[in-house]
Amino acid sequence: MPRDQALDAAVLSRQNLREQLLGTWPELADDADTLLDSLAGIDDFEEQILAVMRQVAEREAHAKALGGLIDGMWARKQRLENGAKWLRAAVLHAMQEAKVPRIKAPDMSLSVSPGKPKLVIVDDAAVPETLCRVKREPDKKAITEWLAQLDAMSVPNWAKWDAPTPFLSVHRK
Numbered sequence: 001m002p003r004d005q006a007l008d009a010a011v012l013s014r015q016n017l018r019e020q021l022l023g024t025w026p027e028l029a030d031d032a033d034t035l036l037d038s039l040a041g042i043d044d045f046e047e048q049i050l051a052v053m054r055q056v057a058e059r060e061a062h063a064k065a066l067g068g069l070i071d072g073m074w075a076r077k078q079r080l081e082n083g084a085k086w087l088r089a090a091v092l093h094a095m096q097e098a099k100v101p102r103i104k105a106p107d108m109s110l111s112v113s114p115g116k117p118k119l120v121i122v123d124d125a126a127v128p129e130t131l132c133r134v135k136r137e138p139d140k141k142a143i144t145e146w147l148a149q150l151d152a153m154s155v156p157n158w159a160k161w162d163a164p165t166p167f168l169s170v171h172r173k
Helices: 003-024 026-030 031-040 045-066 071-096 138-147
Strands: 103-105 109-111
Touching: 003 026, 003 031, 003 045, 003 071, 026 031, 045 071, 045 103, 045 109, 109 138
Parallel strands: none
Antiparallel strands: 103 109
């Protein structure tokens, strides 16, 4: 069963069990911790969520490792990252739908948080100058060309030639 269908089924099962418990013991509506503990004891929702999150962690680790490989691996990296994002979003959705605010396990803990609003600049040109910054950065290419025209004794005190650092070249066939 694909992960999204498995999560959907787990959410539906959790919702049904929750309704059954509340129907039998309405006082649990006022005790969220006991209700969540009771539900955790009778289904495997949390294990399913953790299994998906372990898959997310694995996908993210694979994505990071693939990042340093040749351009031909870029498409695979994108698929893994998108898959991890999709699975992460599916876990968030499942936990929200099932009204499970947190899950703890030996290797991770999950919690649903409201998030923070993000600033979006819709027109860079309209931002007042007082709210802008200018990044000052030496132009190493221009400095190298300028220094090449000077003799070795004329190097300014704000620049120097560092000793070359050996490096290893790897050529794959």
